[in-house]
Amino acid sequence: MGVMGITISIHDGVIIGYSVSFLENKLILDIETVTDEIVTVTFENYLAHDFHHVMAGSILFDIHEADLNTFFVENREQFENFKLYAWPIWYGNTNELEQDLQKDNYKCYVISASLGLTGYVFAKALKIKRNDKFSGNNQSL
Template identity: 35%
Template sequence: MQSIHDNEIVSYTVDLQKSKITFQTLGGKDNSVPIIIEFIDILAHFFETQLQGSILLDISQCEISSFVKDNKKLLDNQKDSAWPMYYERTEDLLERLLHNNYNYYVIYASYGLNGWVIAKEYSVYRQSI
């Protein structure tokens, strides 16, 4: 897989209809190589500190159970809105996420945008020009 360490985020799009998030980044030694990061079959996402010139540190796939633990307050606040899906108890949410093969991707930044994505997969590839 293509390295994303120190890539600058140029833009990102959230396509709710196609359940896809696409980051356009620049990487390589001089940050001139266009690299695409795609999250596919997304369920939910959360980004913060979106800044011009955001620099990626890493994207890690973490245990889906960590998503529930890391975001307890957010889940409690949004539960009545059926976000990210309808569930009675967080245990039910966790079971459905596991059963449907969702992954928890955490986006770490050296500077700027960071957050997470719940999706079934993600890929990184060099954009063809």
């Protein structure tokens, strides 16, 4: 993934932690890259997530933005079951949910792994940056 001409690769990075702030509407993944950098992936204007196989040592393969229509076609049965619990929001059917998410500019970010944590996040934006707070004395120039 690149931001403003800076390329930061999260492929094969190890997830060292994640957190959700409902007050700030964001989900944060902290990742140690193969080059021993610590980067933070922030899902801004976060709505909901569904993670599976959460474990220490999870190794990322990729995070990509899925086409909402394709995502809901592939996961229709799952969301028909989720509507009984009003997750991620109240909706009558999956078409209504998809339309509401599109209208409110939500995106679906799919997290795939070589090992461990997989799933998806509904949020309006994704940002990735190097994280100095974990660097300590291990900074290199």
